Amino acid sequence: MSKFRKATLAAGALTVSTLVLAACAPSAGPAGAEGDDSTITVWGWRQEDAKTYDKIFAAFEKEHPGVTVEYVPYLNTEYDTILSTGLKDASGPDVAQLRSYGLLQPLVESGDLVALDDEVSELADFSPSVLDGARGVSDGAVYGVPFAIQTLHVIYNKAVFDELGLEEPTTWDEMISAFDEIKASGVTPLANTVTDTWMLPIEQEIFGAGTYGGTPYLEKMLDGEASFTDTPWVDSVDAWTSTRDYWGDAYQGTSYEDAQALFASGKAAAFPGGIWELANFRKANPDLELGIFNAPAPDGSGVPVPGYVDGSFGVSDASDNKEAALELVQWMATADFGQAFTDELAQISPVPGVTPSDPLLAEAVEAYAAEPSPYITYAYFSGGTPGAWDLASSSFSSLILDEIDAGGAADKIQQGVDQWFKPRS
Known part of the structure; x- marks a missing residue:
C-alpha cells in the first residue's frame, strides 16, 4: 500500500500544534548570487490572482537581486492540458501550480516533476494529511509545496439572520428551523448550485459529513471495511438532498454563477461552498456582512468541517533553471510566503506558523482544527480511473434530476471505484 493511503488521517488537517510551528526561511543561495540574473517562470490557473502573485513574489525578488519571478496564468479550463505539454521541455514552466490528489497523478507518473522530499526541508513540518494532497500514489514522494487549504461551510448573510432573530445553528433541527423561518420570510434559504455539477460533491460533504461519520468512516473505507453503498454513506446523500425544499423554486436550472449572484444580491440567505467564496462575495457586494457555520450531525455527535488541499507548487524536471526554481519553492514553504498568501489572497495557507488576519478565515481554521473531515470523493478516491x-x-446530477435515488447514485460511484481501488493491508 502506498504512503498516500497509509498517511495518518488523525494527524488531520491543521492541528493546533501544527499551526504554531514556525517555519525557517532559507538563506540566500545561487538564485540570489551577484551577477546571476535569471527569470523563474511560474505557471498557474488563477488569472484573477496574477497581480497579487506579482506583489507576493516581489518580496522574493528583493531578497534575491537579479532574479525575476514571472507568474504566467492560463484559463482554468485549459490549464491542465497546457501544463501537461509544457512540462515536457525547457520552454515550459520552471515552477508550476499543480492540482492535488488524483488530478496530480498523471504528471507524477509521466516523470515530469522533481520529488521535493530531499530538496525542501521545511516540508517536514507540514501535517502528513496536508502533504497527501501533493503526494504521488505509487511512490509516496511529495512533488509540490501545498499552497492552500480549502474548508467547506455554509456561508450566510448576517443581516438576514439578524433581522429574523436567528443565531448560528448548533443542532440539525435548529438549522432546519432557521431555514423554515427564512423561507417563510420570502428569502431563499440556500443558493445551491446544480447545473455546474462539480459543486454537488462539495454540497454533499457540507450537509452529509455528519451523517456518514467523516474521518472514522474514511478509515474503514480505506481498509475495505465500508463502502459508498453502505447505509451511512447513502444516508449522508439523503441528508444533503433533504435540504432541497430550501434551494429555491428554480433550483434545477441554477448554475454556479447564478447561485453566487443570488446570494451576493441578498436574495438568498446562505450559500454552501468553499472558504474561497469569501473574497468573491466581498468583491461582488462590499456591504455584505458574512458569517460561516457547518451543518451539525443529525444525531448530535458533532459538527464536522470538511476540507482539502487545493494544490501545490512543484518544479519541472525539464527546467534549465532548476536550482533557482527549487529555491523559490523552498521559500514557498516558509511563513514569509504563507503569511503573504493568506493576507493578500484571503485564503488559508497550510504553511506552519501562519495565522490568517481575516477573522472569518481564522474562524474556519479553528473549526477545521477542532473537527476536521475529509473531502472523500475528491481527496482519497480519485487516484484511479x-x-x-x-x-x-x-x-x-442524475439524483437531483430525479432519475435515480441516493442508493443508485452510491452504486454508480462504488462500481466505478471498484475497477481500480485496492484496500490497504
Whole structure:
C-alpha cells in the first residue's frame, strides 16, 4: 500500500500544534548570487490572482537581486492540458501550480516533476494529511509545496439572520428551523448550485459529513471495511438532498454563477461552498456582512468541517533553471510566503506558523482544527480511473434530476471505484 493511503488521517488537517510551528526561511543561495540574473517562470490557473502573485513574489525578488519571478496564468479550463505539454521541455514552466490528489497523478507518473522530499526541508513540518494532497500514489514522494487549504461551510448573510432573530445553528433541527423561518420570510434559504455539477460533491460533504461519520468512516473505507453503498454513506446523500425544499423554486436550472449572484444580491440567505467564496462575495457586494457555520450531525455527535488541499507548487524536471526554481519553492514553504498568501489572497495557507488576519478565515481554521473531515470523493478516491469525484458529480446530477435515488447514485460511484481501488493491508 502506498504512503498516500497509509498517511495518518488523525494527524488531520491543521492541528493546533501544527499551526504554531514556525517555519525557517532559507538563506540566500545561487538564485540570489551577484551577477546571476535569471527569470523563474511560474505557471498557474488563477488569472484573477496574477497581480497579487506579482506583489507576493516581489518580496522574493528583493531578497534575491537579479532574479525575476514571472507568474504566467492560463484559463482554468485549459490549464491542465497546457501544463501537461509544457512540462515536457525547457520552454515550459520552471515552477508550476499543480492540482492535488488524483488530478496530480498523471504528471507524477509521466516523470515530469522533481520529488521535493530531499530538496525542501521545511516540508517536514507540514501535517502528513496536508502533504497527501501533493503526494504521488505509487511512490509516496511529495512533488509540490501545498499552497492552500480549502474548508467547506455554509456561508450566510448576517443581516438576514439578524433581522429574523436567528443565531448560528448548533443542532440539525435548529438549522432546519432557521431555514423554515427564512423561507417563510420570502428569502431563499440556500443558493445551491446544480447545473455546474462539480459543486454537488462539495454540497454533499457540507450537509452529509455528519451523517456518514467523516474521518472514522474514511478509515474503514480505506481498509475495505465500508463502502459508498453502505447505509451511512447513502444516508449522508439523503441528508444533503433533504435540504432541497430550501434551494429555491428554480433550483434545477441554477448554475454556479447564478447561485453566487443570488446570494451576493441578498436574495438568498446562505450559500454552501468553499472558504474561497469569501473574497468573491466581498468583491461582488462590499456591504455584505458574512458569517460561516457547518451543518451539525443529525444525531448530535458533532459538527464536522470538511476540507482539502487545493494544490501545490512543484518544479519541472525539464527546467534549465532548476536550482533557482527549487529555491523559490523552498521559500514557498516558509511563513514569509504563507503569511503573504493568506493576507493578500484571503485564503488559508497550510504553511506552519501562519495565522490568517481575516477573522472569518481564522474562524474556519479553528473549526477545521477542532473537527476536521475529509473531502472523500475528491481527496482519497480519485487516484484511479474512473475517479469518485467525477462519478459523484455525474450521479448526483442524475439524483437531483430525479432519475435515480441516493442508493443508485452510491452504486454508480462504488462500481466505478471498484475497477481500480485496492484496500490497504
